[in-house]
Amino acid sequence: MQDNYKKRRMKKIGIIYFLLATISYGAQSTSLMEVYQLATVNDPLIKEALANKEAIIESRPQARSLILPQLSSSATFSDSDVNGQSTFQQKFVNPITGDESVLTSNTDFIQESETLQWDISLRQSIFDYGIWMNLRKANKTVAQAEVDYLAAEQNLMIRVASGYFNILAAEDTLEAEQAARQSIEKQLDQAQKRFEVGLIAITDVQEARAAYDQSIANEIIAKRSLATAKESLRSITDSYPGKLKKPDNNLPLIMPNPQRENDWVDTSLGQNLSLMSAEVGVEIARSEIKIQRSGHLPTIGLQAARRETDTDSFRSDSGGSLSPADSENISDGIGIQMTLPLYSGGQVRSRVKQAVARHRASKEKLERVARETTKVARDSYLGVISGIATVKALQQSVMSSATALQATEAGYEVGTRTTVDVLDARRRLFSAQKNLAISKYDYILNILKLKQAAGTLKVEDLEQINTWLM
Incomplete structure (x- = not known):
């Protein structure tokens, strides 16, 4: 069983x-x-x-x-107001005695300027x-x-x-x-x-x-x-x-x-x-x-740069009216730089x-x-x-x-x-x-x-x- x-x-x-x-x-x-x-x-x-x-x-x-060229640029804009005083000195010689004397005069001025500056530079490694x-x-x-x-x-x-x-x-x-x-x-x-x-x-x-x-x-x-x-x-x-x-x-x-x-x-x-x-x-x-x-x-490298500055300016001397005082500068440069540690x-x-x-x-x-x-x-x-x-x-x-x-x-x-x-x-x-x-x-x-x-x-x-x- x-x-x-x-x-x-x-x-x-x-x-x-x-x-x-x-x-x-x-x-x-x-x-x-x-x-x-x-x-x-x-x-x-x-x-x-x-x-x-x-x-x-x-x-x-x-x-x-x-190894490739390094190119860079920059730009700057500035707005300035200047209140100041200019000091001028003038030398005089007495024609009779021959003595010298200095005349100092102070002139107050106001100048308003707007300046635009830009730069471009190139760097290339030579060695x-x-x-x-x-x-x-x-x-x-x-x-x-x-x-x-x-x-x-x-x-x-x-x-x-x-x-x-x-x-x-x-x-x-x-x-x-x-x-x-x-x-x-x-x-x-x-x-x-x-x-x-x-x-x-x-x-x-x-x-x-x-x-x-x-x-x-x-x-x-x-x-x-x-x-x-x-x-x-x-x-x-x-x-x-x-x-x-x-x-x-x-x-x-x-x-x-x-x-x-x-x-x-x-x-x-x-x-x-x-x-x-x-x-x-x-x-x-x-x-x-x-x-x-x-x-x-x-290390030896080639460097080249260009800078341009453009200034729009107005100037007033001794409380007179504002007159233009603009300026423009351009500078170019190229050179070879050698660095020796x-x-x-x-x-x-x-x-x-x-x-x-x-x-x-x-x-x-x-x-x-x-x-x-x-x-x-x-x-x-x-x-x-x-x-x-x-x-x-x-x-x-x-x-x-x-x-x-x-x-x-x-x-x-x-x-x-x-x-x-x-x-x-x-x-x-x-x-x-x-x-x-x-x-x-x-x-x-x-x-x-x-x-x-x-x-x-x-x-x-x-x-x-x-x-x-x-």
Whole structure:
């Protein structure tokens, strides 16, 4: 009677699993490329990288502007009323005695004036080593910004793929933990019944209880990990993902091409974008040294100016009537100016030493990035190689677990196995499937990371991987 009840219960469980699988299969799934397209529009980091690139690009015309002529003009209008006193001195010589005398007279005056003055000036650098080096530095800075943006685009692909497959891994882990909890719950129920009839000691029940409590904790942790993975992807796409497509059973296991590890390392050292950016950074720091050393050199420039002043004025002396006192002045000038720095309190020398130290720091950064690039290239290459072997081994493990489950279910049908045995076998199958799925995700991510290290990662690589999902 009890065996028939167990059989009916197992049949109901199987129907439920079938319905859930049918519903999941019918639901619309989101592909990797759809998530990536959302990320390209909504990710703050890629937007920040684009804005930084656009800002740095403007440094080139700013540096070039210092070489071009500088033309400026100004105009001034003033209206003034002046009340004052003029003092005049006249010298007289007595024709008889020859004595000199001075006659001083004071005259009051009123003057009203309107003055319009305008200036135009032209400055053209003839020789300034610093501004030419600054232009070279600006060109290198723009090149570095473009490389950094390409690196940000590659980094976005990696972040999207990592977030995508982290969610799938978290979902697989949660399913495995739920299957484990169900199996352990049945084991606990069976242990309690056997204890009640005196077949086992209380310690066996306590061990089963401890295992069940641990399974609940593991399931809670798995749910939290899934929520965290979804939140991480949402921070990139600004939306929570729905059901995601998974790699199908016919996932191609492709060996890296070229197949030699050192070939990938050599390619990475020549094309890795982060390494290229660091190399340009060394050149920028070298240009900065030249710019600061130019503080010791003379500068030569051409200067030309024109000024015109037009004054409309009326003046009255000693209370008389107002009479015109207009004036107009025009002045033109052109010349060459040479400036030679003699002493600036040690500022130029200090700036040169500072630039030299930063150049040394940039070279150390280049060495660090080169070593990191080599490490990532080797690690990713080995990850792809070992990933292929791991996927093949776990595929065999899933087949073995599935065969074991079938044997256990057959034993349950004839009464030689219990429900706990069936659930435990199913838990092992879920665990093997989870490990297989995670190994596939790791294999795919290592492919992308290897191409990123080599500087060859493109959107087409994501599109290819997207064809492997269903």
